Amino acid sequence: MRRRVAVGAAALLALAGCGDDAAVSDRGGGGRPELVVSAAASMKEALTACSKDYDGASLRLQFAGSDELAAQIRQGVPVDVFAAANTALPDALAREGKLDQPAAFASNQLVLAVPADGAKVSSLDDLEQPGVTLVIGAAGVPVGDYTRKVLDRLGARTSKAVLANVRSNEPDVNGVVGKLSQGAADAGFVYASDVEASGGRLKAIALPARLDPTATYAAGVVTASRQPDAAEAFVDDLLAGSCHEALLAAGFGEP
Amino acid sequence: MSDLARGWFAAVLAVALAVALAFLTLPIVAIFVQQPPGALIGALGEEGALDALWLSLRATAAAVALILVVGTPAAYLLATRRFRGRAAVITLVELPLVLPPAVAGIALLAAVGPATLLGRAAADAGLQLALATAGVVVALTFVAAPFYLRQAIAAFEAVDPTLLDASRTLGAPPARTFARVAIPTALPGLVAGTALALGRALGEFGATLMFAGSFQGVTQTVPLAIYDRFATDFTAALALSAVLVAVSAAILLSVKLVRGPDALARGAR
16 A cells, blocks of 8 residues: 555656646636546647537646656546557557547648758658758657658668667657757658647658558547546547547548 | 643644655655666666766766856855845846746757857857757756855855955965865855755756757756656666665765765755
């Protein structure tokens, strides 16, 4: 028992540590159930917009890298819905009995993003050039894993040359966008929706279909949720409701 | 006042201390007991963990060296001269002390980020800050310097002015008075300030991530490595945390051993 308390305290401290990018919004709201939704950082704009008009519950959204959110759920942080930027993390949580049957609700395209003005990189081929600086997601973070998978499909030699130009492995997609828009790097791999949300500061270079750059997003109800019905209703809204529409408007695709 | 009432008050004090002690030590103890010691030590053998420790050591040493070289004379001036705007200057140099790390990161990006004039000038001069170890040193120096400056100003202010006057009347030039009289007399306070700056620099997280990024062996210090492993390898995150706890405790203890139990408090007066 004492050990469990200690672990809980450690998890709380760890949570406090990610306060930088975990945003919490929309508290309260007369009589409706309050749902805590842990969502991948890339959905911040879209879900923040649709949560204001969502009727079924008052939503407390927290955004971070999907892997960190999954780790929090494993550590017992009370969350009702987990919406991840891939299918692997929800599937893994489901196998561990921490998440009810997850469902795919949207997709996103991995793109090569460059600063809108004075970009040094204009195609995938430029990434191998010595002196080009690249910022990507860390391994274990969905955007970082997708990036490495896509690079793998370029072949071992090219992939190695590109990875040699990486100067930072960011803990979530916001870090990549931030470094690019501050001019700290020449290019990075982010989602199409991130370029859309950057307000013209970034430019997207689409990746060829043979690299299979589509990321599928999946969500599920956390098994320990005290409001499984309200949580289920919100997952349905992600699948085909106002939040689904908001995601499409923000540059996401159908799953 | 009855004995009973006094007994109650003593009990309240004891309970408050017990609560504070449990709250502050339980999470730290948990770092060491959640996994067996063997697993923690094993996780430290990983290459990335050693790189992070080595980088933290180098960047912290560089930052503290810069802080000592520039901060000691600056603090001496602020402590020994009275001039208009002195209070404002002291407030300004202490400000980063209370800034949230994320604000420090944004501030550094806005001031010397790669998109700024200063940042570009530094890069042209061959000093690459963004996504480079030099950027980590800048971030650590920015957040840790006020801890040293504050202590050093207090330590120099506490030096008996007649000592400095005596040195001058005996014909010692000001620089010699500073080096041979002021510094040795203020040394305990300077050591305490160095320890606080060391601790703050070792623990820096937000400003480093935002300003310098995170790359193994280049910019990924121990706190960033802990965050990187938090999701994927909790045991490794615990192991690195344990090292930081041990180092921080060693810093605190060594200061107390050198100066007596009230060292940090005395330096801070």
